[in-house]
Amino acid sequence: MPQLLPFAPTRSLEVVEARLARRTRVKRLVIALGAGAVALLAIMPAASHAQAPVVDANPVPAAPAPAAPGSTMAPTPGATMPAAPPASTMPLPAAQPAPGMTAPATAAPPPTASPLPAPTGAPPAVPAPPPMAAPAQPRPPLTVPPPPPPRDAMVQRQAGSVAYICGGVAEDEQVALQSQARKYNLSLLFTQGARGEYLSDVDVKLTRGGREIASFVADGPRCLLKAPSGTYNVRATYQGRTKTATVSTGSKNAQMRW
Numbered sequence: 001m002p003q004l005l006p007f008a009p010t011r012s013l014e015v016v017e018a019r020l021a022r023r024t025r026v027k028r029l030v031i032a033l034g035a036g037a038v039a040l041l042a043i044m045p046a047a048s049h050a051q052a053p054v055v056d057a058n059p060v061p062a063a064p065a066p067a068a069p070g071s072t073m074a075p076t077p078g079a080t081m082p083a084a085p086p087a088s089t090m091p092l093p094a095a096q097p098a099p100g101m102t103a104p105a106t107a108a109p110p111p112t113a114s115p116l117p118a119p120t121g122a123p124p125a126v127p128a129p130p131p132m133a134a135p136a137q138p139r140p141p142l143t144v145p146p147p148p149p150p151r152d153a154m155v156q157r158q159a160g161s162v163a164y165i166c167g168g169v170a171e172d173e174q175v176a177l178q179s180q181a182r183k184y185n186l187s188l189l190f191t192q193g194a195r196g197e198y199l200s201d202v203d204v205k206l207t208r209g210g211r212e213i214a215s216f217v218a219d220g221p222r223c224l225l226k227a228p229s230g231t232y233n234v235r236a237t238y239q240g241r242t243k244t245a246t247v248s249t250g251s252k253n254a255q256m257r258w
Helices: 009-051 171-183
Strands: 157-159 162-167 186-192 202-208 211-218 222-226 231-238 241-248 254-257
Touching: 157 211, 162 171, 162 211, 171 222, 186 231, 231 254, 241 254
Parallel strands: 186 254
Antiparallel strands: 157 162, 162 222, 186 222, 202 211, 202 231, 231 241
C-alpha cells in the first residue's frame, strides 16, 4: 500500500483564510467602486446645472477692447461662434461688466443746499402781517316809504285825476275844511233824514261822458274836490242805496240826502 502523507491542518487553514481574505477585499473594492459610481452619477446633473451659463434675454453687447495702432482684428480661420443657449426660467443675475471694462458710474444726487445758520446776535425774522381786509363800506339806508295815513285821517288823497279831502264829523274838522275850501273847485255833502244827519263811509264815483273819472270812499260827510273843469255825474252809495246827482266845477255844498 502507498504511504499516505501526514495531514497538515495548519497549512490548509492558512490557504483558506488567504482565499477568504482575498475575496473579501475584492468584494469591498467592488462595493466601493459601485458606491463611487452612484455618487458620481448623482453629482454630475447638479454640477451641470450649476455650471450652465445663464444668458440674458436682452444681452447688452460689450464694447470691443481698443486695438493696438496699426493692427486689425480678424476672425480665426475655422472658428465658429458658439450658439446661444436657450433662455432659462431661472432669475437673471445682474449684468456684470466685461473683464477689463469699468462699469459706468451712477450719477450722484445733487447736493442739497443746507440753510445757512443765522448770525449770532441777529434778531429773528418777523413774519409779515397778513394783508388787512378793506373795511366794509356802510350801506346806504334803505328808503322806506312812509306808511299811508289812517283811513279816517283828514288828509288830501288822489283818485285818478281828482284830488280830494273828506271829513267834518267833529267841529274842528269842519273849521279846517272851511279854511281850505278856497283851494278846491267842488264840494259834496252827504246827509240822511229830515234833520240832515251827517253820513260817512259813502262810496263815491265820478263819471263824465260815460267814463269813470274817480272812485273813492268818503270818510266824512263833507268832501272837497279839485277836478278838471267840467260837469260830472256823481253816483254815491250808502248801505246799498244809491243816489245820483249832476254837479259842475265851481258849485259848493252840493248836498246828497238819503
